[in-house]
Amino acid sequence: MTSPASSVAAPSPSAVAKVVLVLEALSSVHGVSEISRGTGLPTSTVHRILQELVGLGWVRVDADRRYLPGVRLLSLAGQSASIPQIVRPVLQRLCTETGHTIHFALLSGDEAVYVDKLEGDRAYAMRSRVGLSIPLHCTAIGKSILAALPKPELRTRLSRLPLTAMTPRTITDPDLLVAHLEQVGARGYSVDDEENEEHTRCLGAAVLDHHGAPIGGISVSALTFDLDRAKVRTCAPLLLAAAREASQALGLPARRD
Template sequence: MEKESMVKSVDRALQVVHLVSTKKEGFGVTELARQIDLNKSSVYRILSTLATHGYVEQDQETGRYKLGYKVLELSAKLLDSIDLRAEARPYLKELESLTNEVIHLVVYDQGEVVYIEKLEGNEMLRMHSQVGKRAPMHCTSVGKVILAHLPPAEMERIVEKKGLPRHTERTITQYDTFQHHLQEIKQKGYALDLEENEQGITCIAAPIFGYNGKVTAAISISGPTIRMTDQRLSELKEKIMEVGRKISERLGYRG
């Protein structure tokens, strides 16, 4: 019952935020209570909580509630991701044309990677990845290359929380081995996924840095292991690192 009540509270709070966003002049407590069929004291408590976190604010002259600047802050963060896609897309297309393989663009979020762009290439390849889907960091090339460039304490927190679960027989599951592996990735500037996440799939990835110098995303090329030979990976590594650098520069990185 407590969980159900908590979910209802979140639902009502989101309804309030949505309603407040529909009127430039905002809403009064009585009007909001009538709109969502809730008593005024409950609506007032919701508004007070939202105001504390900056999602709404009260006009001191009219007493009406309007959207707060926290919503703008969240929108700006979303726009950052959209900008990344726009800036990266020409380079993704270039990689797709060059390799005919699957090209991924991911962002780092809460200890995982999220696919925000995927180009399929001209070759048939069945993969689990899709735009909007999350993936683990420890067994994907994009995840490992981001982990390698995070502050050590942050990397350790992620590994402690998520663990190193086995996805295939080639997944690295020992922490000491994995830590040494990340150090090598950072030195080389790229990461490989040698069938560590999906059987028969090999990937190579490079990091993308933001204007603040922090790693925020990664780009990868994925193909069947039979095509992604050692020789081909050696040929692709300079290209994908170059693309990573170019996208980073487009985002304002001057490292």
């Protein structure tokens, strides 16, 4: 004879439990159908949960439409070092497209720190290295980060920065720098025109988190003879596309044009 307890159906998982089931499934499967089968949840429920998690930055979608742990989930798990790994494919493609050296740096206090570098196919090499701290006011990545800040926060940061003249071309006047950064913000990318190092020209674009705040930037770097004005115009759209893709990989919602 069946006991009363055994005839009672198991309770359906709570809303929180469903989210946890989906997150746990991401460690081994990355498609809606696969997650649905693994968790026993309806595909519509899995899809809704994943979309909400993507919007919050806990899950990301790659170019193959696979759902993967997002930067917020990785950071919570103590894996923030995975951020360069997430962005690396974007950098590799940009390096191939431009042939120039590509840097990825993360904001750290009032500086940025190189966390990845890919050498181009040129006969020369840039002297930069992973782990090097760079100033914000005169580097392509730094200026792109500053330009992406709200005006009050920008002014606060500039008040703390020494604005040291690294070369004769470095902008050291705060008002002139603010005006310059407004132009950077309007076009979406910055140019370090021998402002940090003589004979070197770089383009930079900010990488944003899921809130739209700058957390770092990507740069294209070369000697000045190798990155002239015409090549700047060619490389800029490629850089902007890469920065946008990196931002979306880190949780920024895709633009709806």
